[in-house]
Amino acid sequence: MNSPESTALWLTVAALGAWHGLNPGMGWPLAVANGLMARRAAALPGTLLPLAAGHLLAMAVVLLPFVALGTLLAWQREIRIGAGLLVVAYGAWRLIDRRHPRFLARVRPTQLVLWSFLMATAHGAGLMLLPFALGLCMPAASAGLPAAGLAVAGVAAVHTGAMFATGLVAAWAVYRWLGLKALARSWIDLDAVWGASLVLAGAASVAVAL
Numbered sequence: 001m002n003s004p005e006s007t008a009l010w011l012t013v014a015a016l017g018a019w020h021g022l023n024p025g026m027g028w029p030l031a032v033a034n035g036l037m038a039r040r041a042a043a044l045p046g047t048l049l050p051l052a053a054g055h056l057l058a059m060a061v062v063l064l065p066f067v068a069l070g071t072l073l074a075w076q077r078e079i080r081i082g083a084g085l086l087v088v089a090y091g092a093w094r095l096i097d098r099r100h101p102r103f104l105a106r107v108r109p110t111q112l113v114l115w116s117f118l119m120a121t122a123h124g125a126g127l128m129l130l131p132f133a134l135g136l137c138m139p140a141a142s143a144g145l146p147a148a149g150l151a152v153a154g155v156a157a158v159h160t161g162a163m164f165a166t167g168l169v170a171a172w173a174v175y176r177w178l179g180l181k182a183l184a185r186s187w188i189d190l191d192a193v194w195g196a197s198l199v200l201a202g203a204a205s206v207a208v209a210l
Contacts, residue, residue: 005135012132013155017162019197020055020125021170027051027116028167028174035175044171047112052164054116055125059133059156062126067137067148087131088199090124128198129159 020026031047120126137151 009132009135010158013129013136013159014162016129016132017159018166020120020128020159021163021166021168023123024170025119025123026055026125026163026167027112027119028171030112031167031171032174035171041172041175044175045168048164048167048171050112051116051167052160054113054118055120055163056156056160057113058117058120059126059129059159060152061121062130063133063137063152063156064149066130066134067152087124087127088203090127090198092199124198129155133159 021028028048028051030051031044034047035041035043037043133152133155136155137148139151
């Protein structure tokens with residue numbers, strides 16, 4: 001599917017990945033900390049790779065059940081609208097309640113893949129991607145679950161690749177020029193921005209589906 005809509009959806013998937021990568025909540029400050037402790041820049045991508053793996057899994061876990069439902073071709077439009085409304089509701093909840101689940105603090109920093117998976121899930125990162133990814137994955141669902149799984153893997157890979165790239169750029173900039181102390185002094189609370197992003201993403205996807 002090489003239509004203008006398809007191109008726009010792929011660009012949106014990549015742009016959301018870049019946004020996730022820039023969000024400190026997705027873990028790039030951990031890469032900076034490891035780089036500073038190891039005193040070598042090579043530690044940055046080494047830390048971000050397991051974070052990206054966890055993020056990839058979180059995207060796939062959210063996307064696959066919805067795409068599997070796409071085999072019910074008569075309900076594709078309703079599924080996309082429902083997914084968009086779900087994102088809006090979750091974004092509104094994040095705007096109201098900005099507390100982070102306590103169990104995230106009990107995951108050891110050495111368990112980076114698990115930490116990244118849980119953090120992305122708790123922040124609704126997969127939900128933010130969901131409505132746009134459905135537009136790309138639903139057509140493949142008509143060919144059966146194997147094709148749907150490949151479509152989900154492709155979307156998750158593009159999204160996570162953009163996330164890894166922007167996270168690496170952010171980590172390198174802080175590692176090279178700022179350091180964690182400067183980051184702490186100029187920290188920006190993105191929870192409200194993140195919640196608003198979820199609401200806007202969901203509303204936009206509902207509008208497109210309608």
